Amino acid sequence: MFRTTILALLAAAGFARGELKFDKPVQEFHRVPADGHVDAHFTFKNTGTDPVTVRRVRTSCGCTTASLPKNTFAPGETGQIDVKFTFGSRKGPTRKIVSVTMEDKSEIPLDLRVWIHEPLTIAPALVYWKVGEPGEAKPVQLNVADGQKVGVKSVTSSNPRITATVEAAKPGEQYVVNVKPADTAQKETAELTVQTDFPPDAPRAYTIHARVK
Helix, strand or coil: CHHHHHHHHHHHHHHCCCCEEECCCEEEEEECHHHCEEEEEEEEEECCCCCEEEEEEEECCCCEEEECCCCEECCCCEEEEEEEEECCCCCEEEEEEEEEEECCCCEEEEEEEEEECCCEEEECCEEEECCCCCCCCEEEEEEECCCCCCCEEEEEECCCCEEEEEEEEECCCEEEEEEEECCCCCCEEEEEEEEECCCCCCCCEEEEEEEEC
16 A cells, blocks of 8 residues: 555656657758858747746857747746857858756757758859840759759749740759840840749749840
8 A cells, every 4th residue: 555655656746747848859951151040949838737947058059049038937838949050151061959958957959950051053143145146045054962952943034025944954953044035136134033942941042144235
């Protein structure tokens, strides 16, 4: 009887506790160097029956900051840790760990993974014709970085007199944008916007410049 009572008390004590459960403790982003930084938001909920207090949130280096507006969360309450990672001169795959220290000194690691690279390169970024020369279409090559899959959703022009069509030489890997003026009788300027589907969380657009000069 005594043993059964002790076990019941221990079980109750184990159940009556607070616990933070993160929706996505590991987050992955693809960004280009020009973006400069990435913002990640780690949301959580106290799934236990007691309040939970976070003693400290610590990042792995000075290039990463983390903020938590409050420290104590009631049962069922949600919260969010905002993390900002500044690239500096970094390129390639980067991993940052954010450590969340609880009141009982236990730690919850949050994993931020960022790929800093140019998933798509454009060559040439400028095509032009001289006034009066034949207005033949000129190709622009879009090459996807090795190991990536990038889809081109559309190409639009800021000038209806300079148009573009896109061909998938190797879908997801290589595309050709053919740029053509209506004629070359006068000077024209256009910006062609290439809209992609990558990265999924923030699809990127690229610009091709076209001129009749």
